[in-house]
Amino acid sequence: MSEEHKWKKYLKEDYHEVEESPHSKDENWEKIIMEVSQAHQHQKKIPKKSLLAVAMIVVIVIGSAFVQTNQMQAFDWFVKMFVTTDGNTTQINQTTTEEKDVSTGALPDFDNITTEEVQDEESKEMTLEEAQADTDFNISTPTYLPNSYQLESVTIFYDKAPATHVQIEYVNDGNDVVTLHQTYQPDDFADAKVVDNEDTKIKTIALDGGEARLLEFKDDVRQIIWSTPQMNWLLEGTENERNLIKIAESME
Amino acid sequence: MLKKIFKKSEPTHEEFRLVYDMFYSRVYRDVYFITKDCHLAQDALQETFVKAYKHMNRLEDKERMGAWISTIATRTAIDVLRKRKGAREVLTEDIMIQEKNMEEKGSDTLHIVEANLVREELLESINEISAEYREVILLRYIHELSIREIAHSLNINESTVKTRLHRARKKIKEKVQHDPKRQWIGGE
Structure with missing residues (x-):
């Protein structure tokens, strides 16, 4: 039996070996119901739903006044990043398009817009060479890695055929993890990420002659998000900002 | 879309009891796995179901209820440990495991x-x-x-x-x- 199987087997056995609860199931139920009833009595009145809806719309309209846009052009591709703040949350949008001019204000062709439900993708761990053979794009790796980071795993996600998303993980002696996500986008593409402003600081940083977004989460994790023609990148780890930028700039 | 959001409401007594019956054992095992103490586990179990009741209307995918309720259970168990045992004994992510002397067994x-x-x-x-x-x-x-x-x-x-x-x-x-x-x- 492999070590992993042993782990799981023993863990599951341990999980099912519990000391009985001092109270019976029904006694616990009574206490829960009592707690729920008390909470109901103390519940503050919330605004009517219709007022909430209006408030949301107002926030969105006001928030749209604080939109920052950054755009870069490479070859025939435009890469745009929007950052929209509406108080509690910030939305980061990435779009890539092959159009010559994306600022004409013309409405998009709604017939050609498709949406995809985000779901858990099937994935497979493999070597870098196998991953390269299984994808239609060049998988880049950083030439700079600080603090004894070593390649830990390469994972391909099969949400599309051929695969367009690769994740490369590096782990150092302290078990810190740096993860690089590379997503190939040969077609026009738009993506958005919403973050909570209380937990996350967002800033624009210079990266290899272009711009990127640096997100700093309260659990000391940082992400750098950037786009290049036909490729979206996300680098994540607990390394400091300077090191993460150096890693991002060393992609080859 | 708003209609979809607002149509959700708190579960009825019967619905909640059904959820309780379905997940009682799972939740108790989850919180016991974290606390390793039946009294703390019992407190965490009760708090977990109270929280689940309050937030059940936010659950989009009912098929994922087991995973959802387990994460509430583990979070609650950690909170209960913090409150009852003191922060020193519940280590944060960056603190390594407690160095307890391993005594030789007989x-x-x-x-x-x-x-x-x-x-x-x-x-x-x-x-x-x-x-x-x-x-x-x-x-x-x-x-x-x-x-x-x-x-x-x-x-x-x-x-x-x-x-x-x-x-x-x-x-x-x-x-x-x-x-x-x-x-x-x-x-x-």
């Missing part, structure tokens, strides 16, 4: 079947790591949630989940390897 240990020894020491080391590490181990290896699901449910980054799993596994392995009486897990 000579009867020698007669225990190999497999039982392995299991016993593995579980002993798991119980010594911090509650946050046990939480990700529980969600990953027992409930078999993906890294992404764990990160989403606990509102932490995928990197943090991976780091905790790496550290937990390494610490458990080290603990067992450095136990002078047992070195059952080989090298890399």
